[in-house]
Amino acid sequence: MSILKFLGKRLVFSIFVLFGLSILIFTISRVLPGDPVRLALGARAPEWAVQNMRRQMHLDQPLYVQYYYWLAGALHGNLGESLYTRRPVTQDIKEFLPATLELVLFAGVVMAIFGVLLGAVSGRYSNTWVDNSVRIFSYIGVVTPSFVFAILFLLLFGYILNWFPSAGRLSPGIARPPFITGMVSLDALLTGRLAVFGNALWHMALPAVSLALGGMAQEARITRSTISDNLRKDYIASARGFGVPERMVTLKYLLKPSLIPTISILGLDFASLLANAFLVELIFNWPGFSRYGINVMLNKDLNAVAAVVMVLGVVFIVVNILVDLIVAWLDPRIRLGAERGK
Amino acid sequence: MRMASVASPVLARRWEGFKKAWYKFSRNPVSVVGLVFVLGVSFLAVFAPQVSPYPSSAGKYVNFSEASQPPSLKHLFGTDVFGRDVLSRIFFGFRYSLMMGVVVLSLVVVPGVVLGLVAGYYRGTWIDTVIMRVTDIFLAVPPLILALAICAVLTPSVFNAMMAVSLMWWPWYTRLVYGLASSLRNEYFVQAAEVTGASRGHILFREILPNCVSSIFTKMSLDMGWVILIGSALSFVGLGAQPPIPDLGTMVADGAKYLPDQWWIAIFPALAIMVTVLGFNLIGDGFRDLFALEEV
Numbered sequence: 001m002s003i004l005k006f007l008g009k010r011l012v013f014s015i016f017v018l019f020g021l022s023i024l025i026f027t028i029s030r031v032l033p034g035d036p037v038r039l040a041l042g043a044r045a046p047e048w049a050v051q052n053m054r055r056q057m058h059l060d061q062p063l064y065v066q067y068y069y070w071l072a073g074a075l076h077g078n079l080g081e082s083l084y085t086r087r088p089v090t091q092d093i094k095e096f097l098p099a100t101l102e103l104v105l106f107a108g109v110v111m112a113i114f115g116v117l118l119g120a121v122s123g124r125y126s127n128t129w130v131d132n133s134v135r136i137f138s139y140i141g142v143v144t145p146s147f148v149f150a151i152l153f154l155l156l157f158g159y160i161l162n163w164f165p166s167a168g169r170l171s172p173g174i175a176r177p178p179f180i181t182g183m184v185s186l187d188a189l190l191t192g193r194l195a196v197f198g199n200a201l202w203h204m205a206l207p208a209v210s211l212a213l214g215g216m217a218q219e220a221r222i223t224r225s226t227i228s229d230n231l232r233k234d235y236i237a238s239a240r241g242f243g244v245p246e247r248m249v250t251l252k253y254l255l256k257p258s259l260i261p262t263i264s265i266l267g268l269d270f271a272s273l274l275a276n277a278f279l280v281e282l283i284f285n286w287p288g289f290s291r292y293g294i295n296v297m298l299n300k301d302l303n304a305v306a307a308v309v310m311v312l313g314v315v316f317i318v319v320n321i322l323v324d325l326i327v328a329w330l331d332p333r334i335r336l337g338a339e340r341g342k
Numbered sequence: 343m344r345m346a347s348v349a350s351p352v353l354a355r356r357w358e359g360f361k362k363a364w365y366k367f368s369r370n371p372v373s374v375v376g377l378v379f380v381l382g383v384s385f386l387a388v389f390a391p392q393v394s395p396y397p398s399s400a401g402k403y404v405n406f407s408e409a410s411q412p413p414s415l416k417h418l419f420g421t422d423v424f425g426r427d428v429l430s431r432i433f434f435g436f437r438y439s440l441m442m443g444v445v446v447l448s449l450v451v452v453p454g455v456v457l458g459l460v461a462g463y464y465r466g467t468w469i470d471t472v473i474m475r476v477t478d479i480f481l482a483v484p485p486l487i488l489a490l491a492i493c494a495v496l497t498p499s500v501f502n503a504m505m506a507v508s509l510m511w512w513p514w515y516t517r518l519v520y521g522l523a524s525s526l527r528n529e530y531f532v533q534a535a536e537v538t539g540a541s542r543g544h545i546l547f548r549e550i551l552p553n554c555v556s557s558i559f560t561k562m563s564l565d566m567g568w569v570i571l572i573g574s575a576l577s578f579v580g581l582g583a584q585p586p587i588p589d590l591g592t593m594v595a596d597g598a599k600y601l602p603d604q605w606w607i608a609i610f611p612a613l614a615i616m617v618t619v620l621g622f623n624l625i626g627d628g629f630r631d632l633f634a635l636e637e638v
Contacts, residue, residue, distance in 0.1 A: 017475075020475070020482075025491065029491070143619040275484035276486070294579060298494060300495065312483055312484070313482045
């Protein structure tokens with residue numbers, strides 16, 4: 001199956017999933033009790049104003065009609081108005097999403113690189129002190145909630161040692177680079193402002209690392225176990241028997257096939273990054289999409305809640321397609337789109 | 343042994359199998375540590391009113407003369423800003439964490455497993471398509487995010503947090519069992535049962551299900567940890583248990599306001615969450631080694 005056909009199939013499937021997700025989140029947000037209009041206008045707003053707004057938002061119509069209006073709007077790029085920020089939801093997304101994507105992508109890179117590195121070293125030198133310390137680190141990383149890491153890092157490196165900034169995306173006095181992607185670090189890099197780029201990374205360090213540690217530990221565990229399994233396989237012994245240099249054995253014959261299970265779960269780890277960003281952004285006061293998400297949830301801002309979930313669904317699906325493509329590229333046995341043998 | 347002599351040979355064989363498994367499990371120091379943690383936490387949770395030094399600290403209790411005391415012999419983990427004993431609140435907090443895990447899993451495992459069995463057995467038919475596509479929809483967003491959204495729309499409470507997490511958790515079991523069942527259905531023993539005219543129910547629950555139990559069991563023990571983590575995250579944000587309920591996540595969130603000076607208010611509950619999750623994780627790993635499972 002060609003790459004294009006695989007992509008096409010995945011895209012059709014994704015559209016179906018997103019459609020289902022939209023029904024799910026729409027139902028959840030509308031069927032359950034609570035009066036969002038009353039909440040938005042306040043308890044002292046006159047009844048006619050509440051009625052007006054309800055009619056304006058089609059809340060007086062049956063559910064499937066409401067869904068129709070919502071979907072028709074969404075397909076035209078109109079996700080309704082946020083009752084919380086009093087702006088179109090799409091405008092909020094444009095403002096807040098880049099900050100979260102930037103943070104999560106940075107965390108994802110840190111997670112993947114260090115997770116694989118730790119796991120590889122640990123598996124290559126299994127049952128030595130290196131291995132044991134990595135394994136202990138992995139257990140701690142896996143069982144610690146990201147908000148606990150975030151609080152500890154904020155306290156230790158932000159307040160006590162004062163090595164890293166404790167909030168914000170750039171130091172005051174540093175001008176934001178022109179808006180290209182909305183991700184400050186990337187925009188700075190694209191416009192060649194290295195000092196701004198460094199400053200942005202410096203601000204991202206603490207939240208990104210608190211996000212990354214859990215997934216990193218997970219990746220390290222999986223990489224370690226595949227590497228130490230593969231190390232015992234005959235093909236490694238025969239490669240050594242043929243006199244292939246040890247470096248090449250490790251990097252080419254051991255590491256590459258061992259990465260497949262690790263990368264397969266990258267998609268899941270990415271999900272945990274997206275989810276935990278909700279907590280970490282809150283702690284570091286990171287002006288991102290997740291903090292926005294929490295705020296609109298706490299304010300029962302239905303349009304915005306539905307939009308937040310849908311956007312994160314899209315992000316998650318795109319990441320998973322990318323992960324599948326990488327795995328297929330790494331593993332010639334997995335024919336694209338073919339059944340993954342279980 | 344008494345059991346073996348009294349009961350039928352089948353039971354005797356099972357008992358032998360169980361003893362062997364327990365022997366192997368208990369040889370693994372990692373799983374024993376996990377078991378000790380879990381049993382310890384469960385004991386403290388069940389007997390919280392008896393073992394905690396200040397049981398009244400669990401509720402709406404205020405004692406400003408004892409407020410914000412650092413750890414001492416009188417208050418091992420110190421007191422919070424209302425003068426409540428942190429250690430006692432942690433013991434009661436274990437109750438909510440464990441309850442979260444137990445309730446969610448008991449709501450989720452049966453429907454998840456049954457759907458997975460059916461979809462796997464009828465692989466390639468419309469039944470498979472419907473069940474698995476619905477599962478995919480639920481898996482399209484990280485569970486914490488949808489759980490947050492549901493909790494936000496409902497009124498935040500322990501009960502609603504449990505319902506929200508449950509609603510997001512069954513697809514994982516469906517997917518796990520689907521994978522197992524769809525390969526098991528091609529095994530000879532299943533075909534033999536089909537040829538001899540066994541009923542669908544017999545094939546699903548007596549032939550296929552027993553071969554999935556070890557995976558389900560392992561996933562459950564790992565999931566106890568994950569559900570507890572998600573529960574604590576929900577209450578950390580304020581969308582789970584509401585004060586004055588001594589939930590570990592809420593305690594961390596409240597205590598974080600008084601860092602770094604009164605570090606004990608947040609740090610000890612955080613450690614308590616970690617110990618609980620670690621216990622279930624270690625046991626899960628022990629099961630995985632015991633049953634020689636590759637994926638769960």
